[in-house]
Amino acid sequence: MNAPNEKAIAAAQDYADSRQISVDFLSPLGFGSDGMVWPTSCGSALKILYRNQNYKMERDCYLRLRDAGVKQVAHLAVPRLVDFDDGLLAIEIEIVQPPYLLDFGKVYLDAPPPYWDDAHLMANFL
Numbered sequence: 312m313n314a315p316n317e318k319a320i321a322a323a324q325d326y327a328d329s330r331q332i333s334v335d336f337l338s339p340l341g342f343g344s345d346g347m348v349w350p351t352s353c354g355s356a357l358k359i360l361y362r363n364q365n366y367k368m369e370r371d372c373y374l375r376l377r378d379a380g381v382k383q384v385a386h387l388a389v390p391r392l393v394d395f396d397d398g399l400l401a402i403e404i405e406i407v408q409p410p411y412l413l414d415f416g417k418v419y420l421d422a423p424p425p426y427w428d429d430a431h432l433m434a435n436f437l
């Protein structure tokens with residue numbers, strides 16, 4: 312197990328202890344480039360992010376989606392934010408079944424992304 316993963320597991324344990332819940336480390340929901348996700352004893356998903364920038368973007372997206380009462384986008388389920396912890400880079404959300412829309416760690420909010428004016432890069436999206 313590498314250092315970021317060990318750190319994420321320790322953060323998940325700290326989060327669980329602070330909320331008096333437990334994390335099922337033996338049945339992960341998934342691992343991605345930004346973090347690790349496990350189910351908890353309250354039926355939620357706990358995601359620990361590796362980097363603060365990705366954490367902040369994802370947290371802010373879930374806060375906005377919760378404030379707006381968004382439960383799905385088109386036919387895609389959007390998990391409701393349950394709780395979060397800035398110190399542990401922890402985001403607790405509902406477990407959703409596919410098809411779903413999650414993983415907001417690389418979004419840009421309120422301002423266009425820095426590559427918006429790069430014609431060459433934008434052409435690659437088409």
Ligand SMILES: Nc1ncnc2c1ncn2[C@@H]1O[C@H](COP(=O)(O)OP(=O)(O)O)[C@@H](O)[C@H]1O
Nearest residue numbers: 340341343344345346348356390405406407414
């Ligand atoms: N709320 C959730 N409900 C169900 N599965 C989830 C949930 N959150 C994450 N997962 C699973 O974990 C995987 C990794 O989560 P994701 O948010 O995409 O991480 P990363 O940002 O590291 O790519 C997802 O592809 C999905 O399979």
Ligand SMILES: [Mg+2]
Nearest residue numbers: 342343344414
């Ligand atoms: Mg992902």
